[in-house]
Each structure stands twice: as structure tokens, then as C-alpha cells.
Amino acid sequence: MKKSKLPVYVVDDDAAVTNSLKSVLEYAGHQVFCFASANEFLRSQPEPSGVLILDLKLPDIHGLEVQQRLVKKGVYLPIIIYSGTADIPDTVSALKDGAYTVLQKPVAARQLIEVITEAAEHAEKVRQDIVSRKKAAEQVAKLSPRELSIALLTAEGLSATQIAEKLFISKRTAETHKSNIFKKLDIGSTALLIRMLMLSEHLN
The missing domain is CATH 3.40.50.2300 (Response regulator)
Structure with a gap:
């Protein structure tokens, strides 16, 4: 070509x-x-x-x-x-x-x-x-305030159990939120979650 x-x-x-x-x-x-x-x-x-x-x-x-x-x-x-x-x-x-x-x-x-x-x-x-930054910001904007909080804690390396304890929710609820976060963002790994949060300037 x-x-x-x-x-x-x-x-x-x-x-x-x-x-x-x-x-x-x-x-x-x-x-x-x-x-x-x-x-x-x-x-x-x-x-x-x-x-x-x-x-x-x-x-x-x-x-x-x-x-x-x-x-x-x-x-x-x-x-x-x-x-x-x-x-x-x-x-x-x-x-x-x-x-x-x-x-x-x-x-x-x-x-x-x-x-x-x-x-x-x-x-x-x-x-x-x-x-890429604009697309990431648009994707992350789909998350509810609670989902964003859990996404940030996940990006920090906290497990579902640790997130549940920190937010005073059940482990099952934390896992459900994490599953919904990955679906909304159309990603399949924590590494991609971290990258998306960084591109959308929610994570330094």
C-alpha cells in the first residue's frame, strides 16, 4: 500500500x-x-x-x-x-x-x-x-459511586474480603460489585482495570 x-x-x-x-x-x-x-x-x-x-x-x-x-x-x-x-x-x-x-x-x-x-x-x-483517555473516562463514568469506590480498592490490591470489611458489606456483595464493574468496563483483568482508572485520571 x-x-x-x-x-x-x-x-x-x-x-x-x-x-x-x-x-x-x-x-x-x-x-x-x-x-x-x-x-x-x-x-x-x-x-x-x-x-x-x-x-x-x-x-x-x-x-x-x-x-x-x-x-x-x-x-x-x-x-x-x-x-x-x-x-x-x-x-x-x-x-x-x-x-x-x-x-x-x-x-x-x-x-x-x-x-x-x-x-x-x-x-x-x-x-x-x-x-484512549476519553474512551476510558466514558467507560468509568458508567460506574455508580459505590462501584467506583470498589474499583479503586481493587486497583489498590484489596481482596473481596478486605473490601467487604472496609465498606461494611458482605463478601458476596463485594464480589457481585466487582463482577458488574468488569462487565461495565468490558475488561477481564485487574491490570486492565488499573490502566483504565489511570487513563481516566481516577488513579495516579
Whole structure:
């Protein structure tokens, strides 16, 4: 099966830079979209599976503000800051706001291509993690308060007898609750229960 092209968005007002990147990245098999201004890019509809190569000093909006606007719009693209003027404060701010990395111009084509691939792979893992956490939270929300309490005690390693004693219920009731918990969560082991509770942020 032929691998689909990765969309790469280049935002830089230097035509020499954008033309060079477009040529190199298209040769590497990517689908490249170039923008000479931040507003032009922000008006577009970038694919969430793409990667953004962003300059800091743009004619209309600073690159760091572009990052912040994307977050506010709910657009989570892996961002590679590609600038010849990025100082330490800019680098810290960019990384703090979620940029994948900061590269100083110029960068060898091979290195840039490798970083783009790494950024896309990292972003995909993050997206999968978000989906897993959302799914786990939805599953755990099906539990009653009593079932959640028993699920947490089970995750701590307590037996049905110990849970019964702690909650002042019968062992049989504790076992029934545990059985219902596993059915509601569609899992078959305590290890999976622990993972689901961790993903749903009920367990550290």
C-alpha cells in the first residue's frame, strides 16, 4: 500500500526559504502548502495530521501568537519553529506553548525531514493517548459511586474480603460489585482495570 503524503504547512515571508523548503519536502514525498503571512495560514483549514513549520518574525503576527491562536481554535498541529532569530526566551515560550522543537536557520534538508517525521509520529501518539483517555473516562463514568469506590480498592490490591470489611458489606456483595464493574468496563483483568482508572485520571 502506498503511504499517503504528509501535509506540511510552511509559514514564512521569505520566498527564498519557502521555495527551498517546498522543493526539498516535495522531493521527500510530502504535500507542501506555503503561506507568506500568519493570517493567510490561520484562514486556511490545516489537516490535523499535518506538521507546521513556523517562522517567528512574520509581517503581521509573531509566530508565538500564531501558536496561541491555534490552541484557542482547538487546532493541535505539531509545530516546528524554524527561525534565524529565536533567542532563549522565545524558545522557552514556544516549547511551553506546545511546539515540538525549535530549529535555527539554516538546517540541513535531511535533518529537517527527520524532525518532521518525528514530530508527526509524536503527534499521532498524543492523539491516540487523548482518544484512549476519553474512551476510558466514558467507560468509568458508567460506574455508580459505590462501584467506583470498589474499583479503586481493587486497583489498590484489596481482596473481596478486605473490601467487604472496609465498606461494611458482605463478601458476596463485594464480589457481585466487582463482577458488574468488569462487565461495565468490558475488561477481564485487574491490570486492565488499573490502566483504565489511570487513563481516566481516577488513579495516579
